[in-house]
Amino acid sequence: QVQLVESGGGSVPAGGSLRLSCQVDENTFNDACMGWFRQTPGKEREGLATFRTLYGNTYFHDYADSVKGRFTIFRDSDNYTMYLQMNKLEPEDTAMYYCAATRPYAACPKVLSGTIGTSEFIHWGQGTQVTISA
Numbered sequence: 001q002v003q004l005v006e007s008g009g010g011s012v013p014a015g016g017s018l019r020l021s022c023q024v025d026e027n028t029f030n031d032a033c034m035g036w037f038r039q040t041p042g043k044e045r046e047g048l049a050t051f052r053t054l055y056g057n058t059y060f061h062d063y064a065d066s067v068k069g070r071f072t073i074f075r076d077s078d079n080y081t082m083y084l085q086m087n088k089l090e091p092e093d094t095a096m097y098y099c100a101a102t103r104p105y106a107a108c109p110k111v112l113s114g115t116i117g118t119s120e121f122i123h124w125g126q127g128t129q130v131t132i133s134a
Contacts, residue, residue, distance in 0.1 A: 002028050002123040004099050009128030014091055016132070020084040022099030022125060029053075029080040033108035035121060036073060036084045038095035038130070045098070047116025049073035050108040051082060065114030089132045096127040 008020040020036065028034070035050040051061045051073045061073050072085040082099060100121035102108070109117045 002101060004028075004101060004123060004125035006097070006099050006125040006128040009097060009130045011131040011133065012089060013133050014089060016089050017085070017087045018089065018130060019086070020097055020099075020128060020130075022082045022084075024080055024082070024099075024101060026080050027104065028101050028123070029075070029077070029082075031104040032101040032123075033106055033120070034075075034082050034099065034101045035108070035116065036071075036082075037098045037100060037116075037118060037121075038093075039098070039127075040095045045118050046095075047109070047118055049084065050116060051075060052108045060108060062108065062111050062116070064111065064116050086130070089130075091132045091134045093130060094132050095130060097130050098127045099125045 005023045033052040036048045039045040048067050049063045053059050070088045075082045101123040102120045109120050
């Protein structure tokens with residue numbers, strides 16, 4: 001059973017920053033595409049960023065247009081943790097944030113029309129709430 005454990009959500013004023021963390025097992029960390037997503041009530045889950053190790057220190061990452069330039073996805077291989085650094089936060093960023101992983105050896109979904117699909121991701125964390133005040 002693959003488990004993803006998120007942390008780091010909270011409340012900050014607009015313009016502030018937060019860093020989310022997602023810890024996962026070694027095999028998932030090395031072999032799967034991992035991503036960050038968010039969802040607000042009544043809306044579909046939105047893909048934000050993806051990350052995948054290709055080989056050695058070579059990796060792939062990409063972003064949805066909605067967060068490009070403000071959010072950064074990165075990983076720490078020493079503790080199998082993926083992060084999402086979120087800067088210049090806006091009230092529209094208020095949502096439940098989730099990390100997720102695909103099956104092993106799956107490619108990350110391509111960014112199409114500025115968005116990242118969710119169907120390839122089969123393992124999900126419990127979510128962490130991010131609230132940005134105006």
